[in-house]
Amino acid sequence: MNKLQAMEVFVQVVDAGGFTRAAENLQMPKATVSTLVQGLEQALAVKLLHRTTRQVHVTTDGAAYYERCLRILSDVKEAEESLSRNRASPSGRLRIDVSTGMASQLLIPALPSFFERYPDILLDMGCSDRPVDLIEENVDCAIRGGELPDSGLIARRLGLMExxxxxxxxxxxxxxxxxxxxxxxxxxxxxxxxxxxxxxxxxxxxxxxxxxxxxxxxxxxxxxxxxxxxxxxxxxxxxxxxxxxxxxxxxxxxxxxxLPGWTTAPLPISAVYPQNRHLSAKVRVFVEWAADLFLTMPTLAPR
Structure with missing residues (x-):
């Protein structure tokens, strides 16, 4: 059994809600889809799906395994992208996190230029002032203000906010x-x-x-x-x-x-991302785009 292929098929079955639609999406025989998922369950010695005549429901173990499969398949795709000749045109889903103010006043108004340059990227933008755990919440990249703790994250300084x-x-x-x-x-x-x-x-x-x-x-x-x-x-x-x-x-x-004449210590603004994302073409082009955007803003540009 090709376990990576079986993972892809399992994810498709969960996303589609059944074997028939998953087989249509994958352009594979339904019997092959069923066999691959059964082989995966046998190899793992757990039941991933509850099957009825009409519906397929994911089990508790299956839901946890589904999340892991998404991460593994995403990492594999990113590794392939980073070494492919199409690095200038990355594709796929990118999850970022940014404060509400930064999102509404800076990033969102400028996003048309990003999508014009990278039309195949699907951007999930979390907008909140709550600090997120990038690893735990599966966030690819965040834009954060302040001095960063030594957390094992890779950081690139984008600018300074006065x-x-x-x-x-x-x-x-x-x-x-x-x-x-x-x-x-x-x-x-x-x-x-x-x-x-x-x-x-x-x-x-x-x-x-x-x-x-x-x-x-x-x-x-x-x-x-x-x-x-x-x-x-x-x-x-x-x-x-x-x-x-x-x-x-x-x-x-x-x-x-x-209080004109009184200034404050400027706040450094950085793009941060997990170490396992440093080869991701999607993360790379987003950070480069954000850095260029900050350079166009006199009150945010690095000095």
Whole structure:
């Protein structure tokens, strides 16, 4: 038995929900499909599928094996792609993960150029500010902000995000404008907390060698960047957000800059992916495309 072929057939049977449709999709005799799956079950000494006259249901062991088969077949295909002459035109499904703000304001508007260049890639984009486990959740590549821990992941620096402090005109009219970071202790600030630890992030300010760290005072904290921006525009407090993110709100007058002259430590932005993905043509071209995209954005480009 060709075990790799049997895995491919088993996956097709699960995806199609039956042997007849799987055989049609594979352009193979139904008897051959059934024989390969039975041989796989015998080799593994487990039952992968419950068969009835009308339907096929995957067993608990079969569901776990199905997920493993998907990973193995994907790795085999990626290894073949990396050594083939068609590396310039990779194909297949690519799972990435990115923050909601980065997705909506940067990546998604630019995706037409990506698909024009790589029309055969099927992109699954997870959009969340929650840190994901790339290995456990089978994510091919993630774009993350901050210094990265030594996790065994491969990382490529894409750029740096600077931050500005701002508030809505309605908030400033009601509560006044802070003139120094220390004034924020008497203001309402919208805080941002870690989805992983629950810890609220401090704000830092730098000017002429002076560094000030502030734990913002306020009655609202969120863990999603889109919600954070909405809270600022709703006048719920002063916010500190990426310059790239704030630019359209500042230009429209929905937000106003406060504490001009005070900067913050820029946040490094990186593309990270598991070591077993470093040969993947799909990951390679996506990271290259993202790096080129960051270079076009003055407030995000690496320096």
């Amino acid at each position: 931050f500005v402090t701002c508030a809505s005109p309605a908030y400033l009219e009601r509560f006044g404008r802070p003139l120094h970071p220390q004034d924020l202790v008497a203001h309402r600030c919208v805080n941002y907390f870690s989805s992983k630890t629950g810890k609220v992030f401090e704000w830092d300010f730098i000017r002429d060698g002076e560094t000030v760290k502030i734990a913002g005072q306020g009655n609202l904290a969120v863990n999603d960047s889109t919600a954070y921006h909405s809270a600022g525009m709703a006048g719920l407090g002063i916010v500190q957000m990426g310059t790239f993110t704030a630019e359209p709100y500042l230009a429209s007058g929905q937000l106003e800059l406060v």
